[in-house]
Amino acid sequence: MKIKEQIKQLVPASLLHHVQMFKASQKFDRASKIDKDRYLKNAAVIFPEDDEETIKAALLFHTHAIEKGLSHPNFRPNFGHTALASLASLSSKYVASGYSVDAFEFQNYLSVLKAYKERHEHLNISTPYFDKLFRHVGYRNATDMAGVSTISRDSSECRKINYLDLMQCRHSVREYSDEKVLKSQIESAASCLPLTPSVCNRQPWKVTTMMDSEKISTILKLQGGFKGYNLPPALSIISTSDASFRGIDERNEPYVEGGLVLMSYLLGLTAENLASCTLNMMLDQERMNEIRKVYQLPESETMIALVAIGHFKESYYIAKSKRRDPADVCNFLE
Numbered sequence: 001m002k003i004k005e006q007i008k009q010l011v012p013a014s015l016l017h018h019v020q021m022f023k024a025s026q027k028f029d030r031a032s033k034i035d036k037d038r039y040l041k042n043a044a045v046i047f048p049e050d051d052e053e054t055i056k057a058a059l060l061f062h063t064h065a066i067e068k069g070l071s072h073p074n075f076r077p078n079f080g081h082t083a084l085a086s087l088a089s090l091s092s093k094y095v096a097s098g099y100s101v102d103a104f105e106f107q108n109y110l111s112v113l114k115a116y117k118e119r120h121e122h123l124n125i126s127t128p129y130f131d132k133l134f135r136h137v138g139y140r141n142a143t144d145m146a147g148v149s150t151i152s153r154d155s156s157e158c159r160k161i162n163y164l165d166l167m168q169c170r171h172s173v174r175e176y177s178d179e180k181v182l183k184s185q186i187e188s189a190a191s192c193l194p195l196t197p198s199v200c201n202r203q204p205w206k207v208t209t210m211m212d213s214e215k216i217s218t219i220l221k222l223q224g225g226f227k228g229y230n231l232p233p234a235l236s237i238i239s240t241s242d243a244s245f246r247g248i249d250e251r252n253e254p255y256v257e258g259g260l261v262l263m264s265y266l267l268g269l270t271a272e273n274l275a276s277c278t279l280n281m282m283l284d285q286e287r288m289n290e291i292r293k294v295y296q297l298p299e300s301e302t303m304i305a306l307v308a309i310g311h312f313k314e315s316y317y318i319a320k321s322k323r324r325d326p327a328d329v330c331n332f333l334e
């Protein structure tokens with residue numbers, strides 16, 4: 001018996017438990033500190049935002065606040081002073097810094113100004129506060145990308161779509177045919193990603209796909225959860241940008257957004273008839289850093305999960321992964 005095992009047998013169980021918990025707690029603190037430092041460095045923890053990514057994220061955030069006001073059942077004329085003031089100062093800073101006015105976030109901001117003004121004009125309501133802030137901004141020719149759209153119970157096509165069918169077609173498939181996966185197939189599968197719900201419409205997601213077999217092999221060795229299978233033709237990583245988040249209370253949101261977009265991607269791949277398997281990122285810092293390097297992801301990206309992708313083989317076994325009864329998951333309170 002090894003010395004360590006012998007000592008373990010001599011030490012009282014309760015003391016051993018305390019020692020093990022103490023060591024686990026220290027390890028937890030070290031890992032948390034790494035996460036904390038990365039978040040503090042990359043998120044908009046202290047306002048006002050001062051770099052391109054955090055300004056863009058804030059533009060999106062405040063634009064959405066105005067959109068929500070425009071969709072509100074009890075329209076309040078001249079609503080949104082705080083969001084409008086923030087948009088005014090952020091956009092000035094953005095333009096003064098020479099960032100691209102063609103960027104999605106900037107165009108979206110211009111568009112919401114147009115929607116705001118037009119709604120008030122339609123109702124014959126003057127907007128002195130808005131005019132003071134945006135008199136010199138050319139929002140009149142903006143697109144209609146922001147604002148509100150109408151849906152109704154009758155016009156909704158969604159009732160005809162059976163979501164369960166798609167969910168039941170998806171399985172974790174770990175072996176693939178030799179056929180190459182084309183970039184266009186990945187793009188097609190990913191076309192549903194921007195439809196994923198996102199807090200304040202921030203859309204912090206990114207999917208980066210590796211097609212090089214040597215690099216795929218390196219990443220899978222580091223990940224360690226795909227042993228015994230042939231290399232998949234493609235390996236994506238889902239990540240979310242910390243720059244989209246604000247303040248300390250949002251620190252876990254990159255993971256929530258990441259989980260949602262991961263599910264969208266898996267369903268998109270299923271709809272594209274591609275086989276896939278999610279692979280976890282429950283790894284120590286060293287391995288995480290190595291994987292980050294291979295994917296060339298900046299430090300501001302939180303890495304959520306890998307997805308192995310390939311074409312289906314003729315037929316094979318997959319693990320059943322039996323699910324609980326829906327009644328066990330669904331609770332009601334009186």
Ligand SMILES: Cc1cc2nc3c(=O)[nH]c(=O)nc-3n(C[C@H](O)[C@H](O)[C@H](O)COP(=O)(O)O)c2cc1C
Nearest residue numbers: 170171172173174225226277278279280281305321
């Ligand atoms: C976040 C996440 C991480 C996973 N990591 C791994 C992994 O590292 N290796 C693996 O073989 N399967 C992995 N899986 C696949 C699960 O084992 C699989 O989803 C589960 O057994 C249910 O089976 P199904 O996907 O076929 O419905 C992962 C799944 C999720 C959602």
